[in-house]
Amino acid sequence: MKDKKSYDVILFKAVSYALKAEKILKKENLPHKLIPVPKHISSDCGICLMVHLDMKDQVLTALQDKVDIENVRPLTE
Amino acid sequence: MSIIYFDNAATSWPKPPEVHAAMQKYLKKIGANPGRSGHRLSVEAARIIFDTREKLVQLFNVDDPLQIVMTKNATEALNIAILGLLKPGDHVITSSMEHNSAMRPLRAMEHRGVNLTVITCDQDGLIDPVKVSAAIQENTKAIFVTHASNVTGTVMPVADIGRIARKHALVFCVDAAQTAGCCPIDVKEMNIDLLAFTGHKSLFGPSGTGGLYIREGLEKRIEPLCVGGTGSRSESEEQPDFMPDRYEAGTPNTVGIAGLQAGVDFVLSEGVDQINSREEELVKTFMEGIKGLAGVTLYGQTDTHKRTPVVSFNIAGMDPAAVALELDERFKIMARSGIHCAPSAHKTIGTYPQGTVRFSFSYFNTQEQIAKAIDAIRKISRRKK
Numbered sequence: 001m002k003d004k005k006s007y008d009v010i011l012f013k014a015v016s017y018a019l020k021a022e023k024i025l026k027k028e029n030l031p032h033k034l035i036p037v038p039k040h041i042s043s044d045c046g047i048c049l050m051v052h053l054d055m056k057d058q059v060l061t062a063l064q065d066k067v068d069i070e071n072v073r074p075l076t077e
Numbered sequence: 078m079s080i081i082y083f084d085n086a087a088t089s090w091p092k093p094p095e096v097h098a099a100m101q102k103y104l105k106k107i108g109a110n111p112g113r114s115g116h117r118l119s120v121e122a123a124r125i126i127f128d129t130r131e132k133l134v135q136l137f138n139v140d141d142p143l144q145i146v147m148t149k150n151a152t153e154a155l156n157i158a159i160l161g162l163l164k165p166g167d168h169v170i171t172s173s174m175e176h177n178s179a180m181r182p183l184r185a186m187e188h189r190g191v192n193l194t195v196i197t198c199d200q201d202g203l204i205d206p207v208k209v210s211a212a213i214q215e216n217t218k219a220i221f222v223t224h225a226s227n228v229t230g231t232v233m234p235v236a237d238i239g240r241i242a243r244k245h246a247l248v249f250c251v252d253a254a255q256t257a258g259c260c261p262i263d264v265k266e267m268n269i270d271l272l273a274f275t276g277h278k279s280l281f282g283p284s285g286t287g288g289l290y291i292r293e294g295l296e297k298r299i300e301p302l303c304v305g306g307t308g309s310r311s312e313s314e315e316q317p318d319f320m321p322d323r324y325e326a327g328t329p330n331t332v333g334i335a336g337l338q339a340g341v342d343f344v345l346s347e348g349v350d351q352i353n354s355r356e357e358e359l360v361k362t363f364m365e366g367i368k369g370l371a372g373v374t375l376y377g378q379t380d381t382h383k384r385t386p387v388v389s390f391n392i393a394g395m396d397p398a399a400v401a402l403e404l405d406e407r408f409k410i411m412a413r414s415g416i417h418c419a420p421s422a423h424k425t426i427g428t429y430p431q432g433t434v435r436f437s438f439s440y441f442n443t444q445e446q447i448a449k450a451i452d453a454i455r456k457i458s459r460r461k462k
């Protein structure tokens with residue numbers, strides 16, 4: 001990953017929601033990566049989805065009404 | 078002489094080899110607690126459970142995998158549905174063919190002020206939807222009915238009852254312990270709001286697995302029975318209100334669910350229709366083979382199309398337990414005898430309190446085994462004469 005600043009992470013209520021979101025993005029061929037939640041973010045769910053800012057809108061649209069999203073935050077502090 | 082296992086309605090055996098392999102793989106290579114941590118093994122474990130939900134929704138025609146609550150069996154699922162939904166003053170309708178896993182929680186709620194109507198089924202164990210309609214009152218909240226009787230194998234007209242429930246805006250809960258995996262189930266077409274299923278019968282999972290499908294939104298009306306750690310919302314001392322965590326406190330049976338996933342996969346790849354028709358052939362041969370034998374009484378519908386691979390019978394003048402013992406000792410045929418956890422079902426078909434001998438077949442039984450069983454029953458009944 002060249003530029004950490006170009007990424008956001010999407011946070012979910014629980015791991016199962018993150019996995020559901022991951023499946024949807026896979027099916028829609030939208031680039032994403034399931035990663036452990038970065039240290040600076042406090043989230044109870046251990047994993048989140050990292051997406052490039054260029055893809056963010058498309059990703060959020062794909063997940064809309066399908067998976068509850070808790071929060072979207074920058075990858076870096 | 079090898080063992081002939083005809084007790085699949087209690088727990089199916091053998092399981093497809095893929096089920097053993099999936100459980101071993103989890104134990105050897107994954108092992109972690111699902112959904113509690115961010116490391117890869119924990120995520121892998123969570124994935125097993127998510128994928129299992131996905132396969133179950135495919136089987137039952139549910140849209141959202143997160144509407145499936147994993148439980149330890151159908152009994153737990155039914156308890157969540159019954160104890161969690163009903164309140165004093167509610168009226169509920171059920172059938173006289175229910176297993177105790179539904180009947181006992183319903184009776185328990187009756188003691189707490191729920192009004193219960195038990196519709197008496199006919200001699201073959203079939204419910205008449207017209208009687209269900211007629212039993213509806215102003216305060217009726219729900220209908221609980223088994224998809225198929227574990228005593229007679231009678232498949233209930235759940236689609237008809239589902240239409241009645243929908244028309245009157247009642248919650249429709251189906252006990253699919255005997256049908257999930259061997260009879261087609263479509264929660265949308267059948268208007269099912271709550272579907273309780275178990276993993277260790279026709280879904281070929283290990284014991285300790287099962288689940289409850291809850292129609293989206295209905296979770297708001299169902300209190301959880303068991304609350305505690307879920308791996309989510311850990312900052313809060315209140316139980317999460319979202320699906321499925323609301324009902325899934327405590328570390329799940331991940332190794333069992335890994336096996337269940339492989340079992341459901343097996344069912345999906347063989348196809349419920351194929352499983353159903355092969356099992357129907359076994360039932361047909363068996364019923365044909367014993368119906369003419371002197372002293373043998375068969376229970377349930379004669380139309381094999383309307384039953385699961387469960388056949389109850391008796392031999393005149395013999396205690397069902399003695400028949401089952403002789404089948405085991407002389408013929409190595411494993412059957413169940415007695416009341417099968419459903420006293421009211423036996424009252425309905427006239428076999429209370431002695432019960433019946435029950436054979437229940439699976440996809441892994443063969444026509445050859447059926448032939449041996451017919452021969453064994455012929456020998457036992459002839460000697461008795």
Ligand SMILES: Cc1ncc(COP(=O)(O)O)c(C=O)c1O
Pocket residue numbers: 086087150151152153175176178179223225226227252254255275276287
């Ligand atoms: C009709 C029916 N309902 C419920 C159950 C309970 O299933 P479990 O023992 O897996 O909870 C069974 C089987 O035991 C059954 O046959």
